[in-house]
Each structure stands twice: as C-alpha cells, then as structure tokens.
Amino acid sequence: MKQTESVGSLQMAVLFLFFLTGSSIVIIPSPLTSVAGSGAWLSLLLALLLGMAMLAVLLYVHRAGGGRPFIAYTRSALGGPLTWFVMAPFALLLFWNVAGIVIEIGFFFKSTMLKETPTYAVNGMLFLIIALTVRAGLETMARMAALLLLLMFGFVALILVLVSGLYRIEFLLPILPEGIKPILHGAYIAYGFPYAELFIFAVLLPHVRAREAGRISRHLYIALAVNGLTFVCAILGSLMVLGPLTGELKYSLYQLARLIYIREIVERIELVIGFSLIVGFYFKTAIALLILIKLLAALLRLQDEQLLTFPVALICFLLSLTTYTTESATEQIVNVTWPLLTTLAYAAPVVLLAVVLGFKAMADTS
Template identity: 60%
Template sequence: MNKQERVSSVQMTMLFLFFMTGSSIVIIPAPLTNVAGNGAWISLLIALAMGMILLAGVLYLYRQFPNKSLIEYSRITLGNVLTTVLLIPLTCVMFWHVAGIVIEIGTFFKSTMLKETPTYAVNSLLFVTIALTALAGIEVMARMAAVLLALMFGFIVIIWVLVGNLFHLEYLLPVMPDGIGPILKAAYIVYGFPYAELVVFSIILPYVQQEDTSKVGKHLFLALIVNAMTLLTSVICSIMVLGPLSGELKYSLYQLARLIFVQEIIERIESVIGFSLIIGFYFKASILLLILMRVLSQWLRLKNERFLVFPVAFICLLLSLTTYTKESALEEIVNTTWPLLNNIAYIFPLLLIFIVTLIRQLSRRNKNQDV
C-alpha cells in the first residue's frame, strides 16, 4: 500500500459503514434478542451512545495529531516502550479478529447452504480473496465499497419489505418482562461487537484527503447512526415475524429470507440473500486485514507492507481452522469474551493516549494563561 494513497471523506465513511455493519447485521440480532428479548432495541440504543463516545475520542485524537495513526501518536505521547507493550495485545487480537470473521463465514455456510463442503475449502478460498482485496490497496477497496455496500443494503431492505405481510405488532410487547438487567447485559454484548471495534479505524484515518479532514467527523457519525438504525430495524423485524423464536434461531435475516413467499413468484430466495450477506463478512475481513498490515508495518517500521499480505493471511487461515471450531465455544466468545478482549486491546490504549493528550493540552493552556 502506497503512502500517497488517499481516499475522500465519503469513501472512508463507506469503508467505516461496511466495517461496522458487515458481519454484525448477520450475527448480532439473534444473541441480542436472546438476551434482551423485546427490549433488544433499547440495548442497541445504549450501545450506540457508547459507540458515539468512542468515536468522539478517536476523532479528538485525529484532530490533535493530523495525518498520524494511532501507533504514531502513541509513540509521541507514551513513548516507544509503552507503545510496544500496548501493541502486543492489540496485534494478537487483530489476528484472531480476522480469523474470527472467517470462522463465522464458515459456520454460516456449514449451517445454511454448503453443509457438505469442508471447512478448510471454504476458509482457504475466502482468505485468498480477502488477501487479494487487501493487496489492491485502500483506494481500490474504497471504489469497491460503493458497489458492494449498495448491493448488501439493497438486499437487506428487500428482506424487510418482503416479510412485511408476516409482521405481528403484538410480539413487540412486553418490552422489559425481566427488568433492566438483561437489557444492560445485551448492551454490553453489542457494545463489544461491533462498536468497540471502531477504534482500529484510527489506523487508516490519515488516508483521508487533506481537504476532507474537516468533514470526516460528521460523515463517520452519520455512518454510525445508519449502522445502528439498520441493526435496530433488523432486530424489530425479526421480533415481529419470529416472535419468541427470534432469539433462538441463528442468523435472523437469513431465517426471515426463508419465509419470503409472494404469490408463488418470489420464494426460496434465501440462497441469493445468503450470498449477498456474505459480502459483508468478506469485505469487513478485507478492511481489517488491511489495517492489520498497517499496524505491523508501522510497528516494525517497514517501508513496504505488501509482502506481509499473504503470510498474515496464512496465519489467520491456520487460526480459523484450529480455534473455536465448535459453535457453542464461538457463541461464548461473541457474548462474553470478545467485549472484554476489545476493551483491553483496543479501548484501553485509546483511553490512555486520550488522557495523556488531554492532560498535556490542559497543562499547555494553563501555562499560556500564566504567561
């Protein structure tokens, strides 16, 4: 990836929206509804508020250190030694993060469409595609995002519309039958995935064109709201159609697509819908692999990060084939462990840098006032 590569604010926003929505639109509705029940939409709003606070912190540091990534301004504020200490867990979690997305794709395929296909075949093909996409660079990916984003969101809206005749408004009540506890627990889950993950986008924010830096903040906040509204609508549609089963059936949108039946003209379209939803997984993994390459190149001070693509993708492939092959273990990771890992690996470094930067800024301001 060339240092001179640049994307517009709108293109970066599309990448961000893909990153936040890509896998969460398929995975999140079922566990969220399973924990919070009919109050899942409240959990989403709480998680959105926390996500906005995190994004505000990322953008604050972006403004304080123009054209610098998280690693670069960590070295400025915390020094090389502490930055290295913080980068070890961050890099390890990112490796598993890429592998985890592909594990989810493989699990989705194995449980829905390609039940007889070996996992290694699905994962290997996906990683070759993901590696080639990341190798193309951020400018090419940004242009791809415009088309693929329209395709993914188009099919999501089609599902919402075509299951409209199956809606049962009475399924939305009662909102909080078990109190606020399950809602807060569900908010913690969806905060950990996907909202805590937005921190890694601070690695590639310097690729925004210089003339667009003033607009990128508003665009990213808008993307975060679009992401939350998409998840919110999907959760509400799932509850209104599936009722109590919405939390028990995995991949809620796919389950809704299986129920689509319009005058014997439109039916059994879940395979088309399924492959369109896979686009989100694939492109999110490509963006994350691109960010991981950038982390490694800045950490190791490499001039050319392209040669890292296939070795890193191969390591992630091995992780995807050897870790958490059982669905129950993977569900436990998503619901409990993943939010904790994201807090330690992603949010703690950002919070530490934010606090040190804020203290230094206040200190300089006080000195100027004294003078």
Template identity: 50%
Template sequence: MEKQETISPIQTVLLFLAGMTGSSIVLIPGPLTGAARNGAWLSLLFAFLVGMILLACILYLHHCYPGLSLIEYSRQAIGSGLSLLFAVPFILTLFWQESAIVMEIGDFFKSTMMKNTPTSFINAMFFITIGLTARAGIEVMARMFVVLLFIMFGFIFVVWVLVAPYYHFEYVLPIMPDGIKPILHGAYISLGFPYVEIVIYSMLLPSTRPQASQKLGKYMFGALAINGVTLIISILVSIMVFGPVAGDLKYSLYQLARLIFIEEIIERIESVIGISLIAGSFMKASIVLFILAKAMSQVFRITNYRLLILPIALIALLLSVTMYSNGAAFNEDGYTVWPLTDSLVYALPTLLIVIVTLLKKTKTGRHPT
C-alpha cells in the first residue's frame, strides 16, 4: 500500500500559485496584448473573475467530498460510466498541456539563449528533470518550490522596478480603441490559459491535511488574487514600456529585462531573469505531470502513481517534438482551440458535478458523501 502524502494548506496554496503563475507570466502578456491591445488588462480581469467562480466550485466540491479527488468524486456524483467519459478527455488534455509547457520552454531557450542547441535535446533534459521531481512526490515539491517561487516573484518585481525610467503612462490610453470585441477576444484567450486550468488543481486538494484545512479556501482565493495582480501589472508594464509594439513581443517580460542598464553596474541581466521565469514553467510542468499520473492511477485503479510518471514523461516528450512542425501552428492551437478545449474538458464536467451535487443535497438535505 502506497503511503499517503500530506502537505499543509500553505504548501497546497503555494503549489497552486506556482502552477497558475509559472508559465503564464512568461507567455500571457504578449499574446494577450496582441489580441486586446491597451485593454489586455481588462481581458485578464474578466477571465480572472470567471476563475474565481471555478475556484469556488472546486472548493465547494472539496468540502462536499473530503479526501477525494475530482476523478474519485465524479464517480459518486455522476456514476462510473459518465465519469469515465469525462476522465478520458481530461487525461488526454493533460498530456497535451504537459507537452505544450515543455515545448514553450524549449522554444524560449531556442529563441533567446541557446540558439544552436536542438529543441529535442532541451525538451529531453527538461522531461528528465520534471519526471524526477514529480516522482519525488508532492511533499518534496511543496518544500522545494517555496524557494523557487520566491525567486521567481522576486525577479519579476525587480524587473518592474528597474524598467520604471522607461514607463510612458500615456501609452495605456485609450483603453478600448477598437471597442469591446478585442477585449472579449483577449478574455477568451486568458480564460483558457490559465484560468480554466484552475480545475486541475482540485487533484491536489485531497493531499491537504484535513485537520489543518479550515482556512484553505481563504488562502487559495488570496493566491489567485496574487496571480491576477501579478499578470495585470506585467501587462500594464509591458504596454507602458513598449507601447503599440507590446503585442508583437512573445516574451515581453524577458524583453523588458534586456532594457535594464544602470551606470554599467547592472546590465545584461536578462539571462538571470530568463532562468527565473523558466523556473516557473518547470514548477508548473512538474505539478501537471504529478496531477496526470495521479489521474491515470485513479482511473485505472493503480495503487502507486509513481510507476506511471516516467512512461508518461516519455510519451509527453515524444508529443512535444512531433505534434507541431512550427511555432505558428502551435500558437494557433494554443490561442484558438485550446481555450475552447479547456472549457469543454475541465470546466463543463466540473459545473455538471456541482449541479448534480447541489440537486442531491436539495433532495436529501445533506451532502452526497
């Protein structure tokens, strides 16, 4: 029998914050500004509010089904057959997501710092690292990611401060030069990534120590607020520095770091910033791999999820180097198809389970545990 791993509510929240902010801080500001222009921060705010609703849903289900994950309590709520119907696309989407995170890491290194290194080699090194990290378990990840999380947020704050001389507040206006349509387009993009993904972190909640989980909900809403504020400020900083061309820059925070130059004392720090941002993607990739292994072990009723991690990592590695022939095809899927897929695979089943649970509670007068 596999030993049950448990972590504190604070550690659960830090893992949630690492997953939500990890790769989105690198990837979201550029494409979102490209879609919504000066109103990109409004788009993210709309998506953030929907994310709050989804977080409330998974916390409600965690309260109704203590100690159970999304895969496990879906069987109780909607039956094994329908639960399996939702679990299969859930797992397949997690495979795509895991591969996509590492593909973006490889593309980042290839286009910025390691231009002569084959992407397949970069991806392989990352999958070995995240595979070993996820296999170490949630307790090890929770302790390890505390340091990485503070480093990542610390360097993000440093960039905001050191590029302050380049701020042009007039670039933020007008907020909606082309009306509401681009804002809604941006909201669609940021809803699919990262806010609908909130659902997958429900797989982490059963590992929280039940005797200390009374304030878990408050902490998680606080972490989501930190995520939203960080992304909004990063978008606004990018717009205030780069103006109309902000939407054309793929890794805007990295590009901001390249501008930092203080009296020949502080300069060329973009590599350090790049490594700290990649640490965020590393954390998210490790967490998603852990969640994927957990989900598959529960669907196929395998007692030890660690047996699945390395085979899953190998499959995801092969997907990461074969799914797309170029970055344009990947970006088209990532910012057009992915938000819809996320909504159908993650959000829709969760909302259905919430509705069924509420109906059962209304009928019986108690939670269907």
C-alpha cells in the first residue's frame, strides 16, 4: 500500500456500497423483523434517511478537508492532542468492528455449513485471506470489488426471484401491529448497523482522484440508495415467505435459498449461495481492515503502511476468539450496544470535525 494510491469516484462508490451491504444483507432482516415485525421495512427506510443525513456530514467534512488526508486536516482543525483523543476510540472500535464481522462469519459457518470445524480454524483462514487482500492495496481491492459485488448482488436477486412463487402478501399485514415504538427500535438497530459505520469512509475519501472529486457526492448517494433498496427487497421477500418466522430464523436469505426447489432440476443450491454470501462478509472485513491500517499509519506517522497489516490482522484474529463467543451475546450487542458505540466513536468525532471546520470557514469569510 502506498500513500499515493488513488481510485476513481465510481470505484469508491462500489467500495462504499460493498461495505454497507456486505455482511448486513445476511444479518439485518432477522433483528429488524424480530423487533418491528411486518413493519421492519419501515424501520429500514427511517434508518436510510438518517444514513443520507450522515452521508451529507461526511461529504461536507471531505470537501472542507480540501483533498488532504483525513488525519492531516483533522490535526490542522483540532490540534495534535485533541486528534489523538477523538481518534483513539475511533481506532479501538474499528479493531472490534473487524473482529466482529469475522465472528459473524464464524457463526454463519458453524450454524449452516461447517458445523464440526473449530472456530479458530475458520477465523484464522479468513484473516489470512483478508490480510493478503489488504496487503494488495486499495487500487487492487477497488478492481476486485466490482466483480465480487456483481456476484453477491446477483445471487441475492436470484434467491428473491426463485422463491417468488412462495410469496404471500398477507404476511406483510398489519404494518403497525404494536404501534410506532417497535418501528423506531428497528430504525435504531439499522442506524447503528450499518449506517453509522459509514463515517469510517472519511479515511478513504481523500484517495479519490482529484479530477473525479466532483462526482463523488452523486455516486455515494446513488450507492446508498441502492443499498437501501436492496435491504427493503430482502426484508420484504423474507417476510412474504417466512412470515413471523423471519425474526426467529437467523440468516433469512440463506433460509430462503433452502426452500428453492424446481422440478428436481434446481434444488439444494443453498451451499453455493451461502458461499457467495460469504463474499460479502469477507470483503467488508477487508475494507474495514484497510481503513484501520491507514488510520493507524497516519496517527503514528508511518511511511510504510504494510508494516501494520499482519500485526493488526493478528490482533483482530485474537479478538475474534476472545471477545464474545455466543450468538445471544452478539444479538444483544447488535440490538442495544452497537448503535451507541458507533455514535460515540464514529459519528461524534466526524460531526465535531464538521462543526469546527464550519466555524473556521465562517471566520475566514467574515
């Protein structure tokens, strides 16, 4: 990885879309429907509106930074000590974020395909592949992303089309069986995972080529809209097939794939689809690890980012084995703790930076 790495605006939008959709498309339908029922898609739309507002803040900070690296303009705005104060929780939560995604991959494998395989073997293999991917650099990852994104979205669309014969519209009613409170709870969950996580892209946005910087806002908003539409389709499809069971069954898209049966010609395809969905987990983790390494290298003023790749991956691997090991603990974190943590560690520093840069801009014009 080199400091001079740059990608096109559309490539950055693909990375952004992959990061937001990656593991979320597999995980998010279950917790949303468990708290919001058939109104889960409304929760998602509310969270998407919050995501749009957060993206506006992120883009404002990026424009105010004038194309400089994120930590560089943060230091100039907040000073060195305050930069360390606000960025330390940012980096620490990123460690946990990377480990958490791989923990979810492990749970997915253990509950669906590799039930007898030890967790350390699954996580270790994944972190080795992820670290090698990150070591290849931002430009290589951006070129990989388009193909892998098509693979993931293609299989999601295939699942929703092949189970369309099982759709029952009546499962979508009533929309508000218990009022607005469960809808707001669902929106809180989706806000924390994945939309509040978009603030970590403040580290990558300065790597967009200068000649394409003017297009980045449009491309990121389109990517966010595509993400929201995909989530809504996944939630509606799961609800119309599984009904009330959607909130009880984890990995609802995988469960839908298990129901696909077409005249003994198309059946038992859930393993192929399961491995394709793993692509989303894997590449989201690679993007998050890349951002973490770039952030640490900038904070530590390192010239060679590659020195951090394997040590940081090793720390994240150890965290994935020791932080939380039961699915019930994971659900508690996703439903309650994670939105609060992402607000304090990801959103708050970027919003603070936006406020400071805004005041400085007003002072310069007055």
